[in-house]
Amino acid sequence: MNIAASLLSLAEDTLGLHLPIRLRAWDGSAAGVPGAPVVVIRDKRALRHILWKPGELGVARAYVQGDLDVEGDLGEGLRAMWDAVREARASDELAGRPRIGPRQVARAVGLAVRVGAIGPRPAAPAAESALTGELHSRERDQAAISHHYDLSNDFYELILDPTMAYSSGFHAAPDMTLEEAQTAKLHLVCRKLGLQPGMKMVDIGSGWGSLTLFAAEHYGVHVTGVTLSVEQRDHVLARAAERGLSDRVDVSLRHFRDLAASGVRDGGIDAIASIEMGEHVGDAEYIVFVDSIHRYLKPGGRALIQQMSRSNGSPADHPGGGPFIETYIAPDMHMVPLATTIGRIAASGLEIRDVQAMREHYPQTVAGWAARLEAGWDTAVKLIGEEQARVWRLYLAGGSLAFEENRMGVDQILAVKPSPRGVSGMPASPLDWLT
Template sequence: MGDAARRLSALAEQALGTPLPVRIRAWDRSESGPPGTPLLVVRRRRALRRLLWKPGELGLARAWVAGDLDVEGDLYEALELLAGHLWERGGDTGRPTGPAVLLAALRDPALRATGAGLLRLARPWPPPVPPREEARPAGGPLHTVRRDKQAISHHYDVGNAFYEHVLGPSMVYSCAYWAPDSTLERAQEAKLDLVCRKLALTPGQRLLDVGCGWGSMALHAARAYGVSVVGVTLSEEQALYARKHVAEAGLTDRVEIRVQDYREVHDGPFDAISSIGMAEHVGSARYAEYARELHTLLRPGGRLLNHQIARRPLGDEAHYRVDPFIDRYVFPDGELAPVGRTVTQLEEAGFEIRDMESLREHYALTLRRWVANLEAHWDEAVRLTSPGRARVWRLYMAACALSFERNRIGVNQVLAVRTPASGASGLPLRTRDWR
């Protein structure tokens, strides 16, 4: 047995100034590090080459997706232990603390021997080809209709059967609303019903569901509240799935599913708008336009329910950068904003903000259930997509669950009204009664 693991552990400690808190197993089957901790498996030297050719989180992401890196043991525990070393950002400055610091350290003259040791271990020629699961959006400006459609397709058009295994029968891809004894299905139905109650839907009204996904919200609103729904998505596969289930429910007279951008909807006004887990795709450069478009599509007195993931504000917002793993492998061109900025832009578009509810802990619970679903159907998920795609979703969902639990990101439902000139919002004095 060789000594690659020992050398890797020593190099990491020299560069980072602290031992790695997990055990390492290298490609030569050698192991090093604290016993009883999760095992970080470096299956191939190529993992190091990926880091040297693309320092930082993107190199790590490519190594994970390609299977060059793996974790044996409790994935959540491993991510908790490694977070500060690998991908969490330093303080409120936005400066990276992980691989970028490692590579900066290796450029320090005092650590040239460490750098030389890493190079010898990696054998860095030639540069590895990125995994095929990596998104390569078209050029040009962000968040045009064409580019947004490509980004949405990368994330959602990977097979409806794959998502059925992960999300379960509800096919709802946003956080559920949990009670202590809930199942995932009941908790997702409770979330959909919460949205409908906040919107005060009544029979005969028109609802626009922006980013309708697989149609779950549209079906629930039509079936339980008697409204007519227009659901829009940029995903062809989602639309096919949603239309099939609308037809099976006998609701084609009340639910229309379109492959359409929200900027191309011109048949308002609507009595209510739901936007659940869609605004993260809009982008900071387009958010004011998004808010204005939805305001225009609502009748005076109509309500908007905007359900959106938020990040914590940085001390200097100029340092904000989209996570490279998320951008290349999960949500291309997606951006998270602090909830305060979202509320401000909705207000600037003319909305009156009437309620904001944080569901942060609810999303952590939901993600852990999705990870469990994926792991329970792992072989089938790999068959339906690819090993790399399944690995993307497992890491992404597990890491996000921890981020919600650690209060690094949140999710909020903002209820806004297009209040008419008379000032009559139509809401009760006790807002949480909703009607």
């Protein structure tokens, strides 16, 4: 029996499309399109993962544990798969959608028996999140952030640029390096906020302090950052001390709902930024989030929210981006279409003044992170283990493709809190911050 041919036939029957791949099984058998991306099933355990958890998560588990792999460029392999799905759905609305009925189940079990792949449910990779407690409670939010961001500061220093910006850069000119694009993004955010020396600014979800430190150092503002990650807080405070910025930078380990405990007073803040943190707030809590921003800002104060979104056609049952992202990367993340976010910000009393789409910038940014990961692969494995390193390789390849194909987006939304008489203090033209 050609095991590879049997597996490929079953997969195509289940998915309802022709797969543009070459499949190679653990016994050396091969089938599929010559010259296409090669999917390698290295161990029978991969089949058990998929049998026990059909769909994206089962495949991801097999990949993360090294039982399934892709030879060559992983991103190109994923792109070929998505192209095939789109083409199939264009000709048949049911094609490209998993059909796991009695016939497919019986066929899969029968094949598994014949190749000796039947067995108990394999253990899930240790890299999976396992959150408990009430959704978006302070404790669960901290656990969700810790799962991803407390991985290792040394690892993030390996893949990020020297500013430690973990968000989309602004590739304002062709051939910008990762560091140049991130620096351009930081300047853009600060100019949009109209920062001037002596102003008070809050950075909600301050991460490793790329914006917090940059605004304090280059624009002379006093910045209060908040994060739920111990590793991030300690990193920022250490960098602030090294650069002589401790008198202008304060970072607290707090939830955004507890800003008052950091000395932030109602109506006392000139500018608030939240860079790719709003999508972690949660659907029900987002109103509290934007109402808090409105409350803390002075009249004429500005808010800049850079936030990821999902397209209107994305599955509503996976607002975090899909089973893999929601299980391994960002548990409890909740993305909504851009229009929904704008409506919620406006409903708080903030006035929307500018929206800048940056979707095409994200794949360029991710390409820089992926290149650094591959160049430092052996170091990454030593720092976080091979399973986590493989999680990141899959995450960067799949995430980049989601932005490239408009399944996900990212935007900078600039808003202002007008005075009671409607005075905004905003410049007449966006050229004020673009030049």
